[in-house]
Amino acid sequence: MKKREYNCGLDAAVDVVGGKWKALILWALHAAPRRFGDLHRNVQGISEKMLIQQLREMESYGLVHREVYHQVPPKVEYSLTEFGVSLNTALIPLGEWGERHRATIEAIPRD
Amino acid sequence: MKKREYNCGLDAAVDVVGGKWKALILWALHAAPRRFGDLHRNVQGISEKMLIQQLREMESYGLVHREVYHQVPPKVEYSLTEFGVSLNTALIPLGEWGERHRATIEAIPRD
């Protein structure tokens, strides 16, 4: 996130959820809390570094809660806060749109 | 857009609408077709180069229609296609979420 002032709500929302991974991570957390390794397996293609970086950012935004269990080997669970749930809910129609038009989107030529 | 294959609909949608400007341009077009200069004035902070670049991209995705009027000085109008309208509609809840939590989002510390 770069800006502090926005022209409209969508501007602000895209700034929060933009980037390659945030929406996917949010999505992966929608059903239940997940451990770090679990998320790593679930969000395909993400590196450990990126995963943590994004989780930390979202934690600082108040979207995600981080729960540490003091065990060895360590266990850390991530879950959505209420704020995170509300964002996830707002993303549902966009996800459905993407699902509905997936073939079209994948067929768009790029170079 | 970089990818050709997605894990879920949201993944695809974020790839389409991601970046700093696309959602805002889409939004600016929701009410009516607009001329280039009009858009430029309406999407605050965007440079001419970025505006065209994004419009062309969205045109190639089939989201935006470009209508040229052969006049001097030139007149070009951009409007949403049906596909663009459907995406815009899917973005409404996200826009509302951003509006509702705008103050919270603006208050997030960044560095």
Place this chain on the structure above:
DNA sequence: TCAGGTACTTACCTTAATCTCAGTATCGGA
């Protein structure tokens, strides 16, 4: 003592996104 499992952390590098700023094309009218 030492390997194993989990969750990070760090340094460094590559690529992609965005910005700045100057320039082009067209034609009607002063």
Place this chain on the structure above:
DNA sequence: TCCGATACTGAGATTAAGGTAAGTACCTGA
């Protein structure tokens, strides 16, 4: 002939995002 209006276009630089690979820390149980 030259200016103004509009819609671009391009070079070059800067900034941000993302990736790779190796290393750390902890305790447990063999």
